[in-house]
Amino acid sequence: MATMKDIAKLAGVSTSTVSHVINKTRFVSDEIADRVNRAAKELNYTPSALARSLKMNRTRTFGMLVTTSTNPFFGEVVKGVERSCFHKGYNLILCNTEGDDQRMQSSINTLLERRVDGLILMCPTLAGEHIDAFDRFPDVPVVVMDWGAMHFTCDKIQDNSLLGGYLATQHLIQSGHTQIACVTGPLKRNQAQMRYEGYQQAMQEAGLEMNPAWVVESNFESDGGYDAFQRLYAQKTLPSAVFVCNDMMAMGLINAATGRGIQIPQQLSVIGYDDIYIAKYMTPSLTTIHQPKYRLGTAAVEALLNRLENQPDEPQVVHLEPELVIRDSVREYHAGS
Incomplete structure (x- = not known):
């Protein structure tokens, strides 16, 4: 494996000059830099990333x-x-x-x-x-x-996340919904708790009752959304809309609802969170909260x-x-x- 000494010998310059050219640490004339670079290419020289990191402490x-x-x-x-x-x-x-x-x-x-x-x-x-x-x-x-x-x-x-949960619930309220459920992620996680609090804030500001049976804690995965719908379906009545605290759970919930013959959004409106790439390609395409x-x-x-x-x-x-x-x-x- 070629070294800087080999390049210096072939180019007829000092090893320190080669180092300055390779590492761009000091101005070297174009003529000398060209000789060094041609010699490095001829010798198939590859700088050592390890050596450079040790020298630069990065x-x-x-x-x-x-x-x-x-x-x-x-x-x-x-x-x-x-x-x-x-x-x-x-x-x-x-x-x-x-x-x-x-x-x-x-x-x-x-x-x-x-x-x-x-x-x-x-x-x-x-x-x-x-x-x-x-x-x-x-x-x-x-x-x-x-x-x-x-x-x-x-x-x-x-x-x-608090604002995101608020915006999602507010959109459902502005669309005319008053019976709104919430499928949360694990509430021990900060983001799930904040999105749930955003839901609560929007509901309270609108003077709407929050039915405890319509608040379901789940796992942020598709199977969690699927299971959450089954729990909602087991209640006497379904809400008209549900804020699902991420898109993956929303996909699972929509799948479960469709399997029960519930039409989305005619019988149940759904809003998700994250705006993952596939959200716009679902049927129906998913209204959601975009996270950058x-x-x-x-x-x-x-x-x-x-x-x-x-x-x-x-x-x-x-x-x-x-x-x-x-x-x-x-x-x-x-x-x-």
């Missing part, structure tokens, strides 16, 4: 931890992270925790021991956890998608770079706002119609 690599889920929401966020890393000249190491706490701890240790420049965490189980590895690597910046209170220093990318998933990913990378380059004193919080996307799964319902 690996130009970020680590990302995600929890296994069938929800394409996660994949769309990862896409934003990966593409942003590429444009910024960084590599990305992606680890999947499979929902296992031990695997999560092990993956964090592995990434930190590989000297990643920063970590992006998308693991709901991290809320309230103490991560020993962060005590050993206090200088590695960490960005967390907002899952609640963290027992370690980190920046946060925060979706305004790609922007979530790019914002996480930008937060890490800001931490590395500017070293702000206090943890930073980046707020991203949800938006209502109106499609075909909500009926304009009015008394007598």
